[in-house]
Each structure stands twice: as C-alpha cells, then as structure tokens.
Amino acid sequence: MRxxxxxxxxxxxxxxxxxxxxxxxxxxxxxxxxxxMPEAHAAMREMKAEGGWAVVSTEECEIHPSGxxxxxxxxxxxxxxxxxxLSLMCERVHAHGALAAxxxxxxxxxxxxxxxxxxxxxxxxxxxxxxxxxxxxxxTLHDIREYRRWHRxxxxxxxxxxxxxxxxxxxxxxxxxxxxxxxxxxxxxxxYGGTLENRVRLLRELIEDTKDAVGDKCAVAxxxxxxxxxxxxxxxxxxxxxxxxxxADLPDLWDVNIAAWYMDSQTSRFxxxxxxxxxxxxxxxxxxxxxxxxxxxxxPDTMVSQIRRGVLDFIGAARPSIADPFLPKKIEEGRGDDxxxxxxxxxxxxxxxxxxxxxxxxxxxxxxxxxxGWHPERIETKRSDRKVLIVGAGPSGLEAARALGQRxxxxxxxxxxxxxxxxxxxxxxxxxxxxxxxxxxWRVSQINKMSNVAIYRxxxxxxxxxxxxxxxRVVLATGCHWRRDGYGRTNGSGIAGLExxxxxxxxxxxxxxxxxxxxxxxxxxxxxxxxxxxxxxxxAGREVIYVTPDDAVASWTAYTHEFRHIQKRLRKLGVRLVxxxxxxxxxxxxxxxSCVYTDGTQQVPCASVLTITARLPNDELQxxxxxxxxxxxxxxxxxxxxxxxxxxxxxxxxxxxxxxxYAQEFDSEREGEVAFRRRGWRIAEGE
Ligand code: ADP
Ligand code: SF4
Numbered sequence: 001m002r003x004x005x006x007x008x009x010x011x012x013x014x015x016x017x018x019x020x021x022x023x024x025x026x027x028x029x030x031x032x033x034x035x036x037m038p039e040a041h042a043a044m045r046e047m048k049a050e051g052g053w054a055v056v057s058t059e060e061c062e063i064h065p066s067g068x069x070x071x072x073x074x075x076x077x078x079x080x081x082x083x084x085x086l087s088l089m090c091e092r093v094h095a096h097g098a099l100a101a102x103x104x105x106x107x108x109x110x111x112x113x114x115x116x117x118x119x120x121x122x123x124x125x126x127x128x129x130x131x132x133x134x135x136x137x138x139x140t141l142h143d144i145r146e147y148r149r150w151h152r153x154x155x156x157x158x159x160x161x162x163x164x165x166x167x168x169x170x171x172x173x174x175x176x177x178x179x180x181x182x183x184x185x186x187x188x189x190x191x192y193g194g195t196l197e198n199r200v201r202l203l204r205e206l207i208e209d210t211k212d213a214v215g216d217k218c219a220v221a222x223x224x225x226x227x228x229x230x231x232x233x234x235x236x237x238x239x240x241x242x243x244x245x246x247x248a249d250l251p252d253l254w255d256v257n258i259a260a261w262y263m264d265s266q267t268s269r270f271x272x273x274x275x276x277x278x279x280x281x282x283x284x285x286x287x288x289x290x291x292x293x294x295x296x297x298x299x300p301d302t303m304v305s306q307i308r309r310g311v312l313d314f315i316g317a318a319r320p321s322i323a324d325p326f327l328p329k330k331i332e333e334g335r336g337d338d339x340x341x342x343x344x345x346x347x348x349x350x351x352x353x354x355x356x357x358x359x360x361x362x363x364x365x366x367x368x369x370x371x372x373g374w375h376p377e378r379i380e381t382k383r384s385d386r387k388v389l390i391v392g393a394g395p396s397g398l399e400a401a402r403a404l405g406q407r408x409x410x411x412x413x414x415x416x417x418x419x420x421x422x423x424x425x426x427x428x429x430x431x432x433x434x435x436x437x438x439x440x441x442w443r444v445s446q447i448n449k450m451s452n453v454a455i456y457r458x459x460x461x462x463x464x465x466x467x468x469x470x471x472x473r474v475v476l477a478t479g480c481h482w483r484r485d486g487y488g489r490t491n492g493s494g495i496a497g498l499e500x501x502x503x504x505x506x507x508x509x510x511x512x513x514x515x516x517x518x519x520x521x522x523x524x525x526x527x528x529x530x531x532x533x534x535x536x537x538x539x540a541g542r543e544v545i546y547v548t549p550d551d552a553v554a555s556w557t558a559y560t561h562e563f564r565h566i567q568k569r570l571r572k573l574g575v576r577l578v579x580x581x582x583x584x585x586x587x588x589x590x591x592x593x594s595c596v597y598t599d600g601t602q603q604v605p606c607a608s609v610l611t612i613t614a615r616l617p618n619d620e621l622q623x624x625x626x627x628x629x630x631x632x633x634x635x636x637x638x639x640x641x642x643x644x645x646x647x648x649x650x651x652x653x654x655x656x657x658x659x660x661x662y663a664q665e666f667d668s669e670r671e672g673e674v675a676f677r678r679r680g681w682r683i684a685e686g687e
Contacts, residue, residue: 001334006300008307010332013290013314016219016252018099018164020054023307024328025292027255028057028103028167028223029318030352035076038085040357043370046092048321052328056093057101060169063154065116067106071355075102077154083161090162101165102158103223104151108176109136109185123179123186123193144192144202147176152209159214166218168206171225173260177203178225181243184233196239200246207250219252225259227279235259237279244286254291255316256280262561265319268344269432270565274302281311292316298341300331322348323362325376340442343435346560347653353559361653362439364399364660371676374664382408383667389414389471391461391621394422395652396644396659397477398443403663405453412471413453416460420444422479423645424652426510431535439652463624467635474637475662478618480645482506488524488613490549490582497586502608509533515608517542520591522583524549524613527556531566533610538573545604546570547578549596615649
C-alpha cells in the first residue's frame with residue numbers, strides 16, 4: 001500500500017498537448033549506446049517506462065552532420081534513415097504507458113565533426129571546446145536560417161518517430177541554442193548578438209519553429225542551464241532570470257539544471273541530494289509552465305518536499321533512474337525500502353566518457369537488458385536444489401547471495417568480520433564516500449527478507465571448513481589487498497626501500513593508522529583513492545607530498561566528472577603535487593624521485609611513504625582448496641569459483657557485476673561463458 005504522503009508524486013501533470021501520468025521524469029542522459037546500439041538503447045529505456053517513470057527521454061540527439069559529436073555515441077536524427085532506431089525506443093516506452101522525449105541538439109563549437117569532416121559552426125569564430133586542433137567558423141545569417149530549418153526538420157522526424165516531447169537543448173555549454181546566449185561565445189554585432197534580447201533571439205525562434213512544426217501533438221521543452229559558474233563570461237543567475245522572464249510561458253516545460261555537465265552530475269563526494277535547488281528554485285516563480293529539475297533524488301520525502309515547497313513540478317532523475325529503473329513503482333507500491341539508491345559514484349558516466357555501454361555500480365543489469373536479457377527486478381527461478389556456500393560478504397559476495405536468494409536457492413554466506421560489506425564498509429568511512437555504504441545496505445536489507453539465505457558473521461572459513469560444509473557450489477568472494485612493494489603500472493620490479501619501516505598502504509590508513517609526516521603519497525593507480533587518502537592525511541595534520549608518474553593527479557577521475565573538483569580540493573588543502581615523477585627508492589633520507597621523461601632525480605625529505613599502486617587477490621583459500629582438489633568429490637563439491645576482487649581487483653561496480661553474473665548464470669548452459677547478443681540494429685532493409 002502506498003503511503004498517502006506520497007500521493008502527490010502520482011498526480012498526472014499536463015505538458016502542453018500531452019499528459020504525464022505522474023511526476024517522475026527521466027531526464028535526458030547519455031549511455032554510450034546511442035545510435036550505434038538501438039536495440040540495447042531501447043531495452044534500457046523500456047525498463048524505466050516499465051518501472052513507472054512518466055517520461056523517458058533520450059540522450060542528446062544530433063540533428064545534422066555539422067554537429068557530429070563523435071567519438072561519443074549519442075542519439076542521431078540526421079535524416080529519415082535514423083527514424084526507425086528511435087521509433088523502436090518510442091514503441092517500447094509507449095508500451096508501458098510512458099511519454100517519450102527527445103533532446104535535439106546541434107553542438108556547434110562543442111562538436112568534433114571527426115566523423116562527418118564538416119566544418120563546425122558557432123555564433124562567432126572560435127576554437128572547438130574539446131581540444132581538437134581546429135576551429136568553428138562564425139555563422140552567417142543564411143547559416144542561422146539553415147540551422148533553424150535542420151532543427152525544424154529534426155522535430156518533424158522526431159514526431160514521426162513517435163516522440164511526445166521535443167526538446168530544445170540550451171544547457172551544459174553543449175548546444176548552439178546555449179552558445180548564442182553566452183557572451184564569451186557570441187561576439188556577433190547583428191540582431192543575434194550583443195544585448196540579451198538579441199542573444200535570446202535564436203532560442204526564442206527555435207521554440208516558435210518547433211511549436212509551429214509539431215506543437216499540435218508534441219510538447220516543446222527547453223532544457224536550460226541556470227548557472228555556469230563562469231562569472232560574466234557565462235550564464236549567471238541574474239542573466240538566467242532575465243532569460244526565463246523573456247521566454248516565460250513560451251515552452252511547454254522548463255527542464256533546468258546547472259552547467260557544465262561536471263557541475264550538473266556531481267558525485268556524492270562533492271554534492272548532496274538536492275544540491276541544485278539553490279540554483280534552480282526560482283524558475284517556477286517566473287513561469288506558469290511545469291518545471292523539472294534534478295538533484296540525485298532518491299528519497300520520496302525529499303521529492304514530496306520539492307513539490308510541496310513549489311521548487312519543482314516533476315522529479316527529474318538520470319542517475320536515480322539508472323540505479324533503480326523501478327524507483328517510481330516501488331514508491332507507488334509502498335515498497336520504498338526496496339529502492340536501490342544511487343550512491344553518486346558516476347561509474348555510469350564513465351560509459352559515455354569511454355564510449356562504451358553504460359554500467360552502474362548499484363544496478364548490474366544496466367546496459368545488459370537487451371544484450372544479456374537481464375531485468376533489474378526479475379530473475380529466473382532456481383533450476384535445482386543445489387546449495388551454495390559463499391565466502392566473503394563484500395559487494396560481490398553480497399550480490400551473489402542476494403541474487404541467488406532471489407532465484408530461490410539455499411545460500412550460506414560466511415563473513416570473517418563482524419561487519420558486512422567488505423571494502424564498501426571500509427571505503428564508505430573515507431571522507432565524502434559515506435553513500436557508498438548503500439551498496440551494502442540495500443543488499444543486506446534485501447537478504448534479510450529472505451528465509452533461504454543465511455549469513456554467518458565472524459566466521460573466517462578455512463579449506464577444511466569448506467570441505468566439511470557439503471555445499472556442491474562454493475563461491476570465493478574474499479576480496480583483495482593493496483600491495484606494499486610499489487609494483488604497478490610504472491614499476492615492474494617493485495621499489496627499493498619499501499620493504500622497510502614507515503611504508504603504508506590504503507588498507508593501513510583505512511584501519512586507522514596515521515603515518516608520521518611528511519608523508520609521500522605515491523599514486524600509480526590514478527583513480528579516487530589517492531586524493532581521498534590525501535584528504536585523510538591532511539585532516540590528521542600531516543604534510544602531504546602527492547607524487548604520481550602520470551601527467552595529472554587522479555587522471556581517471558576525468559571520466560567520473562570529479563577531476564576538476566579534486567584538483568581544486570587538493571590545492572585548497574595545501575597538498576604539494578608532483579606529477580610526471582616516479583618513486584625510485586625510499587630510505588632514512590626520504591624519497592628519491594625521478595622524472596618520467598628525463599630521468600632527472602630529486603631527493604624529497606619525508607618520514608613515510610603511502611603506496612597506492614596495485615592490489616592482489618586474497619587467494620590463499622583458493623590455493624589451499626585447489627591443493628585439496630582430490631577431496632572435493634567426497635566432500636560433494638562440484639565447483640569452486642572466485643568472483644569479484646578475489647578473481648581480479650577492480651571497481652566496486654565490477655565486484656557487484658561479478659556476483660550478479662555468477663547468480664544469473666548459475667545452473668545454466670551459459671555458466672562462465674562469454675555470451676551476449678552483439679547485433680545492434682539492421683542497418684538496411686533485408687540485412
Ligand atoms: P569484493 O569487492 O570482491 O566483494 P571485498 O574485499 O569487499 O571483496 O570483500 C571480501 C570479504 O571477504 C571481506 O569482508 C572479508 O572479511 C571476507 N573474507 C575474506 N576471507 C574470508 C574467509 N576466509 N572467510 C570468510 N570471509 C572472508
Ligand atoms: Fe548512481 Fe553510481 Fe549507478 Fe551512476 S553508477 S547511477 S552514480 S550508483
């Protein structure tokens with residue numbers, strides 16, 4: 001039964017000529033599948049519609065080859081050939097009673113045109129944003145008319161494809177409609193430049209063109225960035241207010257957020273649920289049209305408060321809908337505690353950034369809906385009465401236990417520690433990472449509802465214990481540990497002096513050990529751990545010298561949108577950053593560093609070294625079980641399988657996926673096979 005307090009979330013809302021069945025709105029989000037994998041894309045979007053979202057949107061959709069964003073793979077509507085792929089999504093979304101929305105865009109100077117080889121266009125002559133060594137040319141008045149025609153044609157195609165809501169995109173510093181608003185990009189002296197009225201002209205015309213073309217059947221939405229954090233060079237709050245005043249009731253819906261994307265989709269390390277409210281709350285006071293906004297909303301109480309306080313009309317979500325496509329259904333059915341809450345890690349974003357299908361830490365089925373036929377809520381029931389023993393209750397062990405339990409198997413989960421969660425429990429205690437504990441909490445709460453899954457805490461199992469357990473299937477999810485010897489990407493033979501005292505690993509710091517300062521932190525890992533531990537050490541008052549062989553600190557965090565936030569934070573904390581340097585040795589005089597390009601050395605005085613280089617699986621148990629393989633048969637053991645970090649250390653997302661995959665394939669012919677559907681779409685008739 002639904003909690004009546006949440007009834008307001010299920011009120012229908014009119015958007016121009018269409019009506020959304022409730023207030024849950026999946027705003028546009030990238031997914032790394034786009035036009036290249038339409039079947040996979042449609043199946044992923046379908047899941048959201050089935051899960052109760054009233055509106056399900058595409059990602060940004062290119063309208064013309066001169067706005068080609070390759071190598072990124074987004075939606076595409078250059079001509080009629082692109083219609084069938086998008087119709088597929090509309091059919092799937094409509095089948096579950098949701099509205100389909102499409103975010104049309106021409107990215108102007110934020111395109112690449114690497115594929116189309118067209119010359120990029122912009123309000124004025126300027127370099128392309130993403131470092132490609134060529135420029136966009138200034139649009140003539142003829143070009144502006146052409147651009148309006150392309151946009152109108154794309155809107156008509158979108159209508160034919162079956163979309164109910166057509167966006168004009170003026171957000172994220174990613175589209176011409178926004179570029180014309182920005183004084184730093186728009187240096188025109190004609191009627192499209194200079195005064196704000198002139199800079200808004202194109203956006204107004206696009207709204208009018210789109211309404212004229214498709215407004216009889218389709219709602220026309222504007223996605224708009226209310227703050228760019230660029231001072232007078234960008235859209236500021238005061239200018240944004242004037243823009244919304246100028247256009248107020250012209251669009252059928254305002255979808256508002258902050259720019260650029262790395263500010264919009266901030267991780268939980270840098271922003272809390274509802275973090276956009278201070279920048280977007282005023283929009284509803286200016287327009288009478290419905291407003292959707294985002295803020296990584298996962299709590300129904302926060303959602304209700306947004307509506308009741310008049311901040312938003314729709315609860316917009318990208319990440320919460322990725323982590324749990326069934327979030328609305330769960331609230332509707334009074335199962336709020338079943339919501340798989342987003343942890344704000346942005347591994348989903350890395351799909352788009354690395355041009356590969358989206359994945360999610362919390363939802364291992366994300367991106368596998370079509371390819372592997374996985375469903376976020378349903379899983380095949382058990383095929384046998386085989387009992388399973390899982391050793392280790394980190395993310396991989398917990399997910400394997402939960403999903404096998406959901407299938408109906410008898411599962412026994414043994415954990416050496418008193419606390420469950422393994423690395424998630426340890427890492428969630430680090431600064432800014434508290435929400436990561438949701439990976440553990442959701443799984444434990446689901447398991448606690450199952451009578452067929454038993455958890456044994458403070459049970460460190462040995463090979464003999466396992467042989468005596470009489471479980472035909474044994475799963476080792478024993479995790480991994482950080483290396484101390486410096487071996488890693490840069491040093492194939494370890495580092496001299498690290499076998500001595502005052503050398504620490506992330507495991508030591510997570511156990512509460514605080515090394516003597518100054519501490520030389522050697523990061524050959526390049527992801528989040530180095531910067532997080534630098535924060536821990538600074539909070540403990542230690543001087544930190546952060547050394548990395550890479551050319552930038554925490555370079556992989558560029559894919560999670562954290563890179564800039566991390567650079568800022570480390571500098572503010574007074575961490576000394578030394579890039580492009582390797583650690584050669586450590587001794588009583590300190591550390592010897594060498595430049596990765598010149599081999600030039602420098603001695604850096606320090607009392608301790610913290611190495612963040614590589615990890616090793618905790619595979620002792622596996623080794624001793626393998627040594628006693630002759631006894632397996634008598635012990636009734638059929639298979640012993642390592643999963644998660646004990647197979648190969650990786651992200652928490654990898655561990656969860658590994659556990660889920662084990663459970664999905666258990667007792668099936670697919671077990672351990674590399675098998676998934678590969679064809680995305682028939683390119684031409686008859687093919
Ligand atoms: P993963 O990320 O693959 O899930 P973790 O390191 O997070 O791995 O979790 C591994 C868990 O396994 C830890 O909680 C650890 O205490 C537990 N563990 C390791 N060895 C044993 C063992 N022999 N018996 C029971 N639990 C174990
Ligand atoms: Fe949330 Fe992380 Fe999943 Fe993205 S990958 S939806 S941030 S849990």
